[in-house]
Amino acid sequence: MTKPLAGPQTLLRTLNARAILEALARRGPLTRAELMGETGLSRTAVTQVLRMLEAGGAVASAGVDRATRGPAATRVSLHPGLGFAAAVHVDHTAMHVTLVDPTGAVRAQHDAPLGRVEDRAADIAALIAECRETVQGPLRHVVVAMPGIVTPDGEIRDDQGPDGGALRATLTTQVECPVHIENDVNLAALAESESGVGRELSSFTLLLIDQGLGAGTVLGGVLHRGAAGIAGEVVYLPQPPLPIGAPVINEDVVADLALLHGRDPADPLLVHLDACGRGDDAAQAMIDELARRLVTVAGTVTLVIDPEAFVLAGHAAHPCFVAAVHRAAANVSHLLVLRFLTSAFGHEATMVGAIGQAASALRERSFSRFVAPGGMGTA
CATH class of the missing domain: 3.30.420.40 (ATPase, nucleotide binding domain)
Known part of the structure; x- marks a missing residue:
């Protein structure tokens, strides 16, 4: 008689936790029954993983589904403490900043005229700070869309030559989180690839x-x-x-x-x-x-x-x-x-792409803290 396959419980828990977190990011607040339908997990598995995720600060109660009776009616959502990511679009005349949560929902937006090149990092950081005044939670990641050539290591090439990654390094120091710089048209293409034509x-x-x-x-x-x-x-x-x-x-x-x-x-x-x-x-x-x-x-x-x-x-x-x-x-x-x-997005294609990449990076960074071996419960 063949024995059933078995794997480490920590690996199974990690896979189940990832499935639940992704479902909450994709759909928003869900009941246990809805999570079972989204993930294919049993009620017991959902309950156990939710208990661990809640203890670790990854999920939180999000009210009650009035159409459902019993304990399963309680909805859960991603915890607000998971923080935010900033999507930044620097065009030829202005800077645009959008703060998003792990679901990709927009939580704050600010715009400002484009200043001097040497003040670019400080201006972006100040605009992000303005956005953060209206929300509570840490900033985890920044995606910056810019015209011109952007090398894989974040170096920007323009009429004044390569910047040696100076903008990314300076901005990373000022916002105190990872910064990813990408060409604006590339981000527009990603927007169309992921949610457009x-x-x-x-x-x-x-x-x-x-x-x-x-x-x-x-x-x-x-x-x-x-x-x-x-x-x-x-x-x-x-x-x-x-x-x-x-x-x-x-x-x-x-x-x-x-x-x-x-x-x-x-x-x-x-x-x-x-x-x-x-x-x-x-x-x-x-x-x-x-x-x-x-x-x-x-x-x-x-x-x-x-x-x-x-x-x-x-x-x-x-x-x-x-x-x-x-x-x-x-x-x-x-x-x-x-x-x-x-x-599908016209002039907004670049910002849509930046928001998508920022939200994706935020989810990956946040979720990895909870689904990595030994990571459960480390906020």
């Missing part, structure tokens, strides 16, 4: 227009950053008749096209897009040229990695731009079949 795609490249054009690629569900973080810098892809090294789409290009077509070169791209939407022929001609350039970039990317689709985000998700892209793609369909989708 990329969820059902095996691969895609997100093309985002803000002050310039950037790309973020997800292959097999994994973000492709490149060995040095350079993957996605498509704004400088060669595109005849433009000279080598000339940007394909940025503010200077928009200004030059506006001047060429008799529009105000001082206006930002959004003004021209809105004018295009109202039927302005000159603005339409500008947008058609920008769309042609973007489609050429997409064609080049297709010949290298052949993604299943391209996701248009930022200003590229404007209805007038989307329509122009589809027209430009139709003109080259005899050469390449390019599929374009519109971002």
Whole structure:
């Protein structure tokens, strides 16, 4: 007779605890019966693990389900003491900070104009501190989204060269918790992959227009950053008749096209897009040229990695731009079949991605304290 398989009780308890914590993070407050349904665990297992998690400060009572009778009616939720994570988006004009709890729920938000580069870390820390004034609990993790090249070790490269990881190191000291820095377009791609139009795609490249054009690629569900973080810098892809090294789409290009077509070169791209939407022929001609350039970039990317689709985000998700892209793609369909989708989040894609990564890091950091061997009960 074959003996039943058995494993260490600590391992089983760890797996059960992780399942319960993940269910509470995913669904919010649940009763024991609901946890049984979510995890597949028995009532006894749920009760035992909840007792340990509550003693360790991982979960807390969250009221009573009035529709259910008896002790099982008590709801439990993740303990508020698990703390918060900060999602930060630094764009070209402002800083945006959002505090989230382990479920990903937004608990506080603040914005501020962009200051001097040398004050960047202090300004971000001050904005996070403002958010923390309205909530109770420790700050466990910070995710910062920034334009430009971000290397795997958190070094930022811009027009002034690499910063040697100085921003991350300084900010880590000021906020007293781990800091992760990521390229803004990469985070937008992660947002689409996890909860947007990329969820059902095996691969895609997100093309985002803000002050310039950037790309973020997800292959097999994994973000492709490149060995040095350079993957996605498509704004400088060669595109005849433009000279080598000339940007394909940025503010200077928009200004030059506006001047060429008799529009105000001082206006930002959004003004021209809105004018295009109202039927302005000159603005339409500008947008058609920008769309042609973007489609050429997409064609080049297709010949290298052949993604299943391209996701248009930022200003590229404007209805007038989307329509122009589809027209430009139709003109080259005899050469390449390019599929374009519109971002589920538009201009908010980067912050959605930063929030998702911040909440995920917070959960992992918090849960590991309770499910690691010997970790139960160490807050």
